[in-house]
Amino acid sequence: MVQFLKDYPTYFDWLTQQCRALKVPSVNGVQGKASYRLSQTIAGEIEKTGAIPFSQFMHHALYEPGLGYYSAGSHKLGEGGDFVTAPELSPLFAQTLAKSFVKIFAQSEAAVLELGAGSGAFAVELMKELEAQNQLPHKYAILEVSADLKQRQRQAIEQAIPHLVDRFEWLDRLPSQFAGVIFANEVADALPVDLVRKQKEAAQKAQVKLDDSGFRLSWQDAGSILEINPYIRQWSHGYTTEHHLQTEFWLAELVESLTSGALILIDYGYSADEYYAPQRTQGTLQCYYRQHKHNDPLMLPGLQDITASVNFSQLAYTAHKLGAEIIGYCEQALFLMSSGIERQAAKLAETLGSDTMAQVKISQQLKKLLMPDEMGENCKVLIAAKNCPVQLKGFALSNKLHRL
Numbered sequence: 114m115v116q117f118l119k120d121y122p123t124y125f126d127w128l129t130q131q132c133r134a135l136k137v138p139s140v141n142g143v144q145g146k147a148s149y150r151l152s153q154t155i156a157g158e159i160e161k162t163g164a165i166p167f168s169q170f171m172h173h174a175l176y177e178p179g180l181g182y183y184s185a186g187s188h189k190l191g192e193g194g195d196f197v198t199a200p201e202l203s204p205l206f207a208q209t210l211a212k213s214f215v216k217i218f219a220q221s222e223a224a225v226l227e228l229g230a231g232s233g234a235f236a237v238e239l240m241k242e243l244e245a246q247n248q249l250p251h252k253y254a255i256l257e258v259s260a261d262l263k264q265r266q267r268q269a270i271e272q273a274i275p276h277l278v279d280r281f282e283w284l285d286r287l288p289s290q291f292a293g294v295i296f297a298n299e300v301a302d303a304l305p306v307d308l309v310r311k312q313k314e315a316a317q318k319a320q321v322k323l324d325d326s327g328f329r330l331s332w333q334d335a336g337s338i339l340e341i342n343p344y345i346r347q348w349s350h351g352y353t354t355e356h357h358l359q360t361e362f363w364l365a366e367l368v369e370s371l372t373s374g375a376l377i378l379i380d381y382g383y384s385a386d387e388y389y390a391p392q393r394t395q396g397t398l399q400c401y402y403r404q405h406k407h408n409d410p411l412m413l414p415g416l417q418d419i420t421a422s423v424n425f426s427q428l429a430y431t432a433h434k435l436g437a438e439i440i441g442y443c444e445q446a447l448f449l450m451s452s453g454i455e456r457q458a459a460k461l462a463e464t465l466g467s468d469t470m471a472q473v474k475i476s477q478q479l480k481k482l483l484m485p486d487e488m489g490e491n492c493k494v495l496i497a498a499k500n501c502p503v504q505l506k507g508f509a510l511s512n513k514l515h516r517l
């Protein structure tokens with residue numbers, strides 16, 4: 114047995130040193146024990162063959178049942194969590210997107226399939242808004258990999274919109290056929306990725322190994338450089354980035370199951386030429402622990418979020434290849450502004466009357482959703498449709514399909 118996993122107190126010290134290095138408060142006993150069990154599981158996998166691909170490590174760290182970051186029961190999303198997503202930040206996000214849902218319903222079916230619904234905040238706000246517009250879908254399906262989050266979603270929905278609970282269903286797998294809107298906010302950036310780097314003229318892929326001081330990356334030859342990534346020619350020696358094989362399979366399944374309607378994907382990401390630009394020498398992989406950002410994915414197993422930006426060109430290409438039409442692609446801020454978020458904010462402010470604090474809160478939320486250095490520019494919206502001739506106001510200000 115390697116030293117850092119020798120016993121729980123030794124492991125707890127290992128975690129405590131990492132927290133000190135990150136200058137964050139130490140983990141508590143419950144978190145420490147879950148992380149210890151997770152690391153033992155990962156170590157067991159590594160011991161079978163000596164090393165596992167980085168994507169497998171990331172999968173265990175995020176989704177190991179009961180122990181992974183998204184599967185273990187603690188509140189990671191929202192204020193006081195490790196990061197805040199747009200639906201957690203403000204009801205304006207779902208309220209504004211509701212317009213696009215209604216347009217798509219009219220051309221296919223009034224049904225929603227949300228992937229990775231987090232705390233359920235988007236589902237609650239969207240359904241409230243659709244009810245107010247008399248446009249409720251007959252079905253709202255959720256496909257969520259985390260048992261803990263499924264429970265949280267159900268509770269949030271039962272509490273906020275108990276009269277609509279009957280329209281919800283939680284799926285264990287993707288339906289073979291679905292008509293309506295498939296929606297995923299910040300899901301693609303939570304899918305496991307592979308790490309690759311350029312060494313002289315060869316490409317290498319990262320594996321994870323074990324030694325006495327913890328998990329460590331080890332690089333293995335990955336074959337022909339051009340098969341790995343066509344952009345590799347312009348990279349310098351040591352250039353490190355991510356590959357999204359699982360994301361491509363995930364998207365292909367979604368497009369294949371969509372019979373009519375549209376797929377709305379919103380996430381942090383870039384077109385391929387921006388993603389694999391020569392100056393982005395260290396890729397986009399980021400880790401979050403208590404709103405502290407760093408880039409060591411092997412630290413704090415199961416306790417920190419690990420995320421990589423999305424390659425939207427790859428998603429668009431995959432969707433197109435499978436028969437979907439790419440309706441549009443642009444920054445979140447432009448999509449929300451074209452869809453009338455400012456009017457929506459004014460409407461919300463009106464309902465709050467003279468409550469100054471609440472008014473200030475709305476303008477702060479708006480700023481975060483729209484500001485270029487926040488989600489406004491870093492998050493993009495990609496919409497692909499099948500058998501659904503729809504034009505969306507969201508792309509009226511800008512449609513950057515040519516960038517993909």
Ligand SMILES: C[S@@+](CC[C@H](N)C(=O)[O-])C[C@H]1O[C@@H](n2cnc3c(N)ncnc32)[C@H](O)[C@@H]1O
Nearest residue numbers: 183198229230231256257258259298299300303
């Ligand atoms: C970063 S959170 C975003 C949550 C929510 N969409 C939001 O914006 O607040 C990622 C979510 O995707 C879920 N998830 C990850 N992989 C998934 C998959 N393959 N299918 C469905 N959900 C998945 C996670 O459990 C989590 O709920």
